[in-house]
Amino acid sequence: MTDEIKRPSRAGKEILNASKPQIERLQRRLFLRQGLSLGALVMLTGCDYGSLAENDGLDRLLRTMSGFNDRVQALLFNPHRLAPTYAASQITKPFPFNAFYGIDDAPDIDPDAWKLEVSGLVSDKTPWTVQRLRGLPQESQITRLICVEGWSAIGQWSGVPFRAFLERIGADTTAKYVGLKCADKYYSSIDMATALHPQTIMTLDFGGEPLPGAYGAPMRLRVPTKLGFKNPKYIQALYVTNTYPGGYWEDQGYNWFSGS
Known part of the structure; x- marks a missing residue:
């Protein structure tokens, strides 16, 4: 030796x-x-x-x-392996609210005035309205959100497959990260492989109705292959980048990938 x-x-x-x-x-x-x-x-x-x-x-x-x-x-991480899905009878009611603040302090955003800003390594940086997003193909899933605090809940989420959106705006899908900024001062980021996963969706509806304010209206990212804090709500902007973007909790010590 x-x-x-x-x-x-x-x-x-x-x-x-x-x-x-x-x-x-x-x-x-x-x-x-x-x-x-x-x-x-x-x-x-x-x-x-x-x-x-x-x-x-x-x-x-x-x-x-x-x-x-x-x-x-x-x-x-297997980009082709799907997270478990559930029957409608298994949906958690009521679905819990969760954030680093109380429900009374949640953002109240007018969906008709909201616009999603797009930047970074994309060819089309035109902002998106809710109506324009609803014009894209929609998918629905019943999946479980798993929180780092030890609880989980099953909900029905519907919206635009994130892969389809990224392709539509001409995103560089060889880039490393997609960063997200939110109206409640939260921010997060995911790896590109997760962004392209077939179950990652830009959620516009919950339980067959427009996404409620408590759950992130007018749009949140639903990522069933990752922990709950990687599913940001009240999203206002997204960007594609090769520079590590960090995240609200990740910058305080949480594991960044936090998925399976």
Whole structure:
């Protein structure tokens, strides 16, 4: 065995020199992230990067692990495998509201005045109205939304297949990411393979009716192959890019890929 193999890494030395509370925090976070290395749908609400500021080495290590997990999940992602679908009798009623704010603080957007801004690596940057989106082919699905907080709910979602929309605007589908900006100051992004997945849709209707305000009207992205926080609501703008866009929760420590 060479000296290089015997010698602890810099990260390893930092761990060995860390205090007991720091070690305990690291163990908890390693446990949470371990499941995600295989694309498991588990939550990362225990990640508190503010507390890790005490030790930059631990912070760098966790961010490196998170990036590694993203790459592993992307390699394991099957763009042809569908998420489970359900019968109408299995729909959750009432379907829960969920956000980082209360329902009374949810955006109230006039669907007749709303326009979707399009930018980045696309050939047609013309804004889209709800009426124009409804003129595109529509699909419906009954799928389960899985939240990092530990609950799940089944709903019926209808709208425009995201692949069809991206093709319509001349998006560069060899690009890495699609970023999304929302009216509630939320933002997120997904990988292009997920954007092109046949079940990823620009949702305009819920339960056969126009999408209610509580669920993201006038348009949200429904991505049944990813955790709930990767399904942004109240979308106002999207862009195609090769520059990593991050996300509201991802920039606070959540695993970016967060899918299966």
